[in-house]
Each structure stands twice: as structure tokens, then as C-alpha cells.
Amino acid sequence: MAKGRTEMEVGADGVAVITICNPPVNSLSIDVLLSLKENYGEALRRNDVKAIVITGKGGKFSGGFDITSFGSVQGGKVEQPKVGYISIDIITDTLEAATKPSVAAIDGLALGGGLEVAMACHARISTPTAQLGLPELQLGVIPGFGGTQRLPRLVGLTKSLEMMLLSKPIKGEEAHQLGLVDSLVSADDLVNTARRWALDISEFKRPWIKSLYKTDKLEPLGEAREILKFARAQARRQAANLEHPLVCIDVVEEGIVSGPRAGLWKEATAFQGLLFSDTCKNLVHVFFSQRATSKVPGATDLGLMPRKITKVAILGGGLMGSGIATAMILSNYPVLLKEVNEKFLNAGIDRIRANLQSRVRKGKMTEERYEKAISLVTGVLDYERFKDVDLVIEAVIENVKLKQQIFVDLEKYCPSHCVLATNTSTIDLNLIGEKTKSKDRIVGAHFFSPAHVMPLLEIVRTQHTSPQVVVDLLDVGKKIKKTPIVVGNCTGFAVNRMFFPYTQSALLFVDLGMDVYKIDRACTKFGMPMGPFRLADLVGFGVAVATGMQYLENFPERVYKSMLIPLMMEDKRAGEATRKGFYKYEDKRKATPDPEIMKYIEKSRSMAGVTPDPELMKLSEKDIVEMVFFPVINEACRVLDEGIAVKASDLDIASIFGMGFPPYRGGIMFWADSIGAKYIHGKLEEWAKRYGNFFKPCSYLAERAAKGIPLSAPVKQGKARL
Numbered sequence: 066m067a068k069g070r071t072e073m074e075v076g077a078d079g080v081a082v083i084t085i086c087n088p089p090v091n092s093l094s095i096d097v098l099l100s101l102k103e104n105y106g107e108a109l110r111r112n113d114v115k116a117i118v119i120t121g122k123g124g125k126f127s128g129g130f131d132i133t134s135f136g137s138v139q140g141g142k143v144e145q146p147k148v149g150y151i152s153i154d155i156i157t158d159t160l161e162a163a164t165k166p167s168v169a170a171i172d173g174l175a176l177g178g179g180l181e182v183a184m185a186c187h188a189r190i191s192t193p194t195a196q197l198g199l200p201e202l203q204l205g206v207i208p209g210f211g212g213t214q215r216l217p218r219l220v221g222l223t224k225s226l227e228m229m230l231l232s233k234p235i236k237g238e239e240a241h242q243l244g245l246v247d248s249l250v251s252a253d254d255l256v257n258t259a260r261r262w263a264l265d266i267s268e269f270k271r272p273w274i275k276s277l278y279k280t281d282k283l284e285p286l287g288e289a290r291e292i293l294k295f296a297r298a299q300a301r302r303q304a305a306n307l308e309h310p311l312v313c314i315d316v317v318e319e320g321i322v323s324g325p326r327a328g329l330w331k332e333a334t335a336f337q338g339l340l341f342s343d344t345c346k347n348l349v350h351v352f353f354s355q356r357a358t359s360k361v362p363g364a365t366d367l368g369l370m371p372r373k374i375t376k377v378a379i380l381g382g383g384l385m386g387s388g389i390a391t392a393m394i395l396s397n398y399p400v401l402l403k404e405v406n407e408k409f410l411n412a413g414i415d416r417i418r419a420n421l422q423s424r425v426r427k428g429k430m431t432e433e434r435y436e437k438a439i440s441l442v443t444g445v446l447d448y449e450r451f452k453d454v455d456l457v458i459e460a461v462i463e464n465v466k467l468k469q470q471i472f473v474d475l476e477k478y479c480p481s482h483c484v485l486a487t488n489t490s491t492i493d494l495n496l497i498g499e500k501t502k503s504k505d506r507i508v509g510a511h512f513f514s515p516a517h518v519m520p521l522l523e524i525v526r527t528q529h530t531s532p533q534v535v536v537d538l539l540d541v542g543k544k545i546k547k548t549p550i551v552v553g554n555c556t557g558f559a560v561n562r563m564f565f566p567y568t569q570s571a572l573l574f575v576d577l578g579m580d581v582y583k584i585d586r587a588c589t590k591f592g593m594p595m596g597p598f599r600l601a602d603l604v605g606f607g608v609a610v611a612t613g614m615q616y617l618e619n620f621p622e623r624v625y626k627s628m629l630i631p632l633m634m635e636d637k638r639a640g641e642a643t644r645k646g647f648y649k650y651e652d653k654r655k656a657t658p659d660p661e662i663m664k665y666i667e668k669s670r671s672m673a674g675v676t677p678d679p680e681l682m683k684l685s686e687k688d689i690v691e692m693v694f695f696p697v698i699n700e701a702c703r704v705l706d707e708g709i710a711v712k713a714s715d716l717d718i719a720s721i722f723g724m725g726f727p728p729y730r731g732g733i734m735f736w737a738d739s740i741g742a743k744y745i746h747g748k749l750e751e752w753a754k755r756y757g758n759f760f761k762p763c764s765y766l767a768e769r770a771a772k773g774i775p776l777s778a779p780v781k782q783g784k785a786r787l
């Protein structure tokens with residue numbers, strides 16, 4: 066069965082309107098592209114057609130090449146057209162070179178291949194809010210239908226590189242200012258304006274422009290070379306492990322130096338190569354996994370509609386509470402912020418103001434928008450105004466008794482439909498709701514600090530939480546632009562459980578003689594935003610110790626009790642906030658290695674009673690990365706086995722958005738499978754024998770390693786806790 070098509074209708078005015086039809090985003094499958102070529106052939110043959118308009122069905126031009134086909138192409142399951150067939154034969158030599166002019170009528174989105182088709186038309190009409198961009202790099206490929214050649218010729222080199230390298234779309238309005246779009250109109254007038262424009266071109270009342278041969282926006286060669294040099298340096302700095310941004314720059318350069326036709330050929334060949342790269346496979350996996358997190362068995366498959374959440378209350382104006390409030394008001398939810406006294410309340414509101422002000426300073430928010438956002442917050446000291454709230458998020462300190470009392474109060478003062486959420490990062494939800502009769506509407510809404518910036522929202526569901534409540538919270542998550550993962554109830558839930566061994570193994574290896582900074586360096590080279598020690602400094606040692614205690618209580622058999630952090634805390638060295646931790650911070654947030662930490666390390670080593678292992682000193686960076694991350698994989702396996710997470714891909718997303726795991730490695734479980742369960746199991750066994758139980762592989766990992774089953778393969782349904 067064909068996957069999408071284009072439809073052509075010829076009007077009495079002599080304009081053939083070709084509509085891309087392939088829901089949900091009118092992606093360009095091979096079937097769509099072949100149908101487009103066929104429609105074009107007919108339009109060019111027919112004497113009653115003077116000009117052509119291309120548009121998309123249902124208010125969306127096109128979301129680009131069909132990403133669902135990447136997997137089958139990579140797996141060799143479908144035959145591919147020969148290199149250059151789509152980009153050169155269809156888009157350049159059929160569309161752009163046609164003897165009749167064409168105009169793209171763009172609403173909704175024109176991304177990737179979608180924008181590339183539009184750029185091959187002889188003019189573009191758009192709505193002001195349409196999104197236009199070439200985000201291919203976020204999938205590990207480069208634009209492959211001529212985008213690397215036409216975009217620089219339409220908007221100049223600097224802007225085009227920015228749009229491609231950052232995968233950042235622009236709105237119709239900006240596209241018009243830049244010259245990418247010729248005119249802006251409302252959605253209602255779109256197709257008619259495009260028809261008129263196309264006829265005008267055919268009657269030579271407007272210019273007939275082939276973007277590929279435009280030169281007026283291109284910088285002179287010397288200047289262009291400087292811009293390309295700068296872009297290369299920046300790409301290397303931002304993601305040293307990635308090749309495809311540099312390939313993109315090379316391809317753009319080829320077009321400028323050797324002409325656009327040579328550029329098109331280089332682009333087509335490079336696209337083909339990159340399509341089969343691990344980076345592309347990993348990033349496509351991330352694309353689909355991210356969308357799959359909101360498909361939750363037993364919740365989103367029951368036909369439930371999210372209820373309207375109009376008013377939100379937040380308890381606690383500390384770092385988390387004020388961050389959550391900021392996230393809410395940024396998406397226009399009115400918020401009641403409750404604190405215990407005036408002083409704390411004012412401090413909470415001040416934090417929200419500061420969060421917003423920082424956006425204003427960075428030019429991300431206007432003063433007017435700031436005023437509107439802050440006006441959505443109402444500070445309160447009691448529950449009087451809670452009678453009409455639809456969602457409460459408790460974000461007070463991690464104290465079980467206090468939380469239990471709060472939920473008893475909430476049950477009393479909130480309406481019976483109100484969703485009762487807690488932002489606890491570790492405490493069992495059943496314990497928090499123990500004294501209420503509302504267990505079906507108690508749910509975890511675990512944000513990550515700073516809550517208005519970090520993209521992940523862990524939604525924790527107990528065996529009592531109703532599916533409706535999960536659906537409601539998923540909807541709020543989407544509205545506040547978070548990526549949700551729905552997980553089961555246990556100490557640390559999914560993200561913190563995976564996170565914990567990251568620092569633990571690092572601390573263990575330092576006791577065994579390894580260098581703190583060498584470990585951090587190996588992790589950042591691997592692609593983490595920071596190593597475990599820099600991260601401990603950022604989070605603060607107080608939090609690290611409190612979390613450690615929770616783990617010691619719940620999983621004593623696999624906690625390594627290092628004394629290093631407590632020893633440093635005795636000297637009021639508690640991380641970045643105290644300007645001293647594993648690093649020193651003399652100048653704002655800049656971390657500098659501190660030789661002083663050796664005295665704590667030596668003391669910690671002697672307290673641990675271990676002798677440094679000379680073998681460890683010889684390890685390569687790859688070995689260090691394995692030693693830090695294999696325990697993380699081991700814990701992720703336990704989380705899956707216990708049914709805390711429903712699917713491995715949710716843990717991939719959790720690791721990327723919660724821990725900063727490099728997305729181009731596909732997420733923790735996808736990466737693990739690329740290495741193989743057998744190898745990971747073997748290493749963990751070896752280390753367990755040498756260094757203790759912390760490394761002992763769990764039964765899930767052992768079983769899969771023995772049977773050769775991928776770690777990401779679905780878990781038996783009976784086990785799932787959700």
C-alpha cells in the first residue's frame with residue numbers, strides 16, 4: 066500500500082494545485098515524491114496549466130523526509146533510489162527547471178525535505194506563524210534535497226549555517242524578513258495568493274527565480290571562507306565527537322567554491338553515507354523514543370481525555386517550588402504559591418521573579434511578557450483559596466511526616482477532582498498518602514532542577530493512581546513543554562536510581578587510586594555535560610549525602626560507602642555553593658582543579674583500608690567510561706526488571722534528559738545494546754570479584770547475557786508494575 070501521495074487539481078485560472086497528503090505531518094515518503102513527480106509531469110504536459118502551486122493538506126506543508134523509512138533503509142529492507150535521483154532528477158531538474166513556474170504555499174510547517182521542496186519553487190508564500198527550518202542535523206544526517214545549497218543562497222551563509230547547525234526552525238515572519246519567504250498572508254488567503262503569484266510569474270509580472278543560481282545573498286569568497294572556518298571551530302567545540310556537522314559545512318563550501326551543481330552532488334553522496342552512520346541510527350531512535358514516552362499502557366490506551374486544568378497550586382517556594390511555578394506561569398497557568406510565613410513566601414516569589422528576569426536579560430522574554438507572567442502568581446499562607454484548584458504540586462522538604470500532614474490537609478481543602486501531586490525525588494508515594502482516602506489521585510510529578518529549564522518530568526504512578534490522573538498530568542507536561550516518562554513507585558524512581566551508581570563507581574575508583582579529574586575528563590570526552598565529580602559539586606554535597614542515606618537504607622547490598630564527601634564536608638567544603646568541592650570556584654562558576662583535595666582523598670583511602678590498584682592507573686579513557694557507566698546500565702536493568710519503567714526506550718530518554726547522556730549515543734540502554742550484554746556482564750563479573758558487590762551483575766543482565774537477548778527487548782508483561 067502506498068504511503069501517502071500528492072493530489073492535483075487544475076483550476077479554471079490555469080493553476081495546478083498539488084497537495085501533499087500524508088498525515089500526520091505530510092512527510093515526504095518515496096511514494097509522495099514519486100507522486101509529486103508524476104503530477105508535475107502531467108501539469109507540464111497539459112495545455113490548460115499555466116503555473117503550479119504546491120501546498121500541504123490539513124494546514125501543514127510538510128515535516129520533511131519520512132523518518133519512519135530510515136530504519137528500513139538502514140536495515141536494507143527497502144531498495145533506495147540511486148544517489149541524486151530525488152535531489153537532482155526530481156527536485157532540481159523537474160521542479161526547479163520546469164518550464165512552468167511554481168509557488169509554495171506554506172502553512173504550519175516546512176521542515177527538512179519539506180522546506181527543500183519549497184526552496185526549489187520559484188517563490189514562497191507563508192503564514193506568519195509557520196515554522197521553516199532544516200533540522201536534519203538533529204537526526205545525524207544533513208539536508209539531502211538541496212538544502213545545503215539553496216538556503217545559503219536565499220538567506221546568506223551565516224544565517225543558513227546557524228539554522229542548519231542548530232537545527233533551529235524560524236517563524237514565517239522572520240523568514241520573510243530574511244528573504245526566504247516572498248510574502249506573508251493569513252491561512253485563509255494562502256492558496257489564493259499563491260495562485261495569483263504563480264500566474265504573475267508566468268506572465269512575467271514577477272521575477273522567476275531559481276534559488277540554486279542566486280548569488281546576491283552569498284558573501285564574497287574570502288569572507289565566506291572566514292565564516293566557514295568559524296563555523297567549523299564552533300562545531301568542534303560544541304560536539305567534538307560528531308562528524309556530520311563538519312560534513313554539512315564541507316558540503317556548503319563545495320557549492321560556494323565549485324558551484325551549486327557540484328554542491329548538490331556532494332550533498333547527495335554525503336547524505337547517503339551519513340544515513341548509515343551509528344550517529345544517525347542513535348538519533349533516529351531518540352526521536353521516536355521521545356515521542357513514545359507519552360504512550361503509556363494502561364493509561365493512554367483507554368480512550369480517556371485529559372481534563373481541563375485551569376488553576377494550579379504549589380506548596381513550597383524553595384528552589385524546586387519556585388522553579389515549578391515558573392514553568393507553570395510560562396505556559397500561562399495561574400498559580401497559587403503557598404508558604405508557611407510571609408518571609409518564605411516573599412523569598413519564593415523573588416525566586417520566581419529572578420527566574421523570569423534571567424530570561425528577560427537573555428532576550429528570551431519581553432518586559433511586557435514578564436509582567437503578564439508574574440501577575441499569574443498569587444502568594445497565600447493558608448488553604449482558603451484551594452477550593453477551586455485542579456492540580457496541586459507539593460514541593461516542600463523531604464520529610465515524610467510533614468508530607469503526610471500536607472496530603473491530609475489537601476484532601477480536606479481541595480475539590481474532590483483535584484490531582485494531588487508530589488515532587489518528592491525519593492520517598493515512596495504510598496507512605497506520603499498513607500493517611501488519606503485519596504490514593505487514586507495521588508501521583509508523583511518529579512521535576513529536575515532548575516525545574517523551569519530541565520526538560521524531563523518523571524510522572525510516578527502507584528498501584529492506586531487512576532489512569533485519568535496520569536492522562537491529566539501527561540497533558541499538563543506537554544503544555545509546559547516537558548518530556549514526560551511514566552514510571553512506577555520505589556525509592557529514587559527511575560532517574561535517580563540510574564543516576565546514583567554514576568557517582569558511586571567514581572568514588573570507589575578514587576579510593577582505589579584513580580585521579581578525580583581523569584575520571585571527569587573521560588566522561589566529558591565521552592559526551593557528558595560534566596563528569597560525576599563536577600556534577601556532585603553542582604548538586605551540592607548535602608543532597609548527595611541525603612540521597613546516599615536513602616540508598617543505604619533501601620539497597621544496602623550495593624552501596625559503596627565512601628568517606629570522601631563527608632570528610633570534605635567537615636571542612637565546610639560542600640560543592641559549588643561553598644566555592645569549594647572537588648574543584649575550586651574562584652571566578653563565578655568556572656571550575657578549577659584543586660590540589661588540596663588530595664589530603665581528603667588520602668584520608669578516605671586509608672579509612673577504606675584499600676590498597677590502590679596499580680592496574681587502574683593504566684586504564685584508557687574508554688575503560689574509565691565503562692567502569693562508570695556499566696553500573697548505571699546494571700541499575701537500569703533492575704529498574705526494567707522490577708517494572709518501574711515500562712520500556713527500555715523510556716530509560717534512554719530519562720538518561721538523556723535527566724542525566725545529560727549524549728543523545729547521539731542513543732540513550733543508556735540503546736548504547737548498552739550496541740556494546741552487547743555479554744561483554745558488559747563479563748566486565749561487571751570481573752570487577753565484582755576484584756572490587757566487591759557494588760558491581761555484581763543483576764539477574765536480568767545475567768540472563769540476557771547468557772541467552773543473547775538484547776537488554777532493550779521487552780520485559781515479560783506480568784512483571785510490569787504500571
Ligand SMILES: C[C@H](O)CC(=O)SCCNC(=O)CCNC(=O)[C@H](O)C(C)(C)COP(=O)(O)OP(=O)(O)OC[C@H]1O[C@@H](n2cnc3c(N)ncnc32)[C@H](O)[C@@H]1OP(=O)(O)O
Pocket residue numbers: 089090092093128129130131132133174176177178179181200201204207208209210212353356357
Ligand atoms: C532529505 C531530507 O533533507 C531529510 C529530511 O527531511 S529528515 C526530516 C527532517 N524533518 C524533521 O526533522 C522534523 C521532525 N519532526 C518534528 O520535529 C516534529 O515532529 C514536528 C515539528 C514536525 C511536529 O511536532 P508535534 O506537533 O509536536 O508532533 P510530534 O508528536 O512530534 O509528531 C507527530 C507525529 O508525526 C510523526 N512525524 C513527525 N515528523 C515526521 C517525519 N518527518 N517523518 C515521519 N513521521 C514524522 C511523529 O513521529 C509523530 O508520530 P506519532 O503520532 O505516531 O508519535
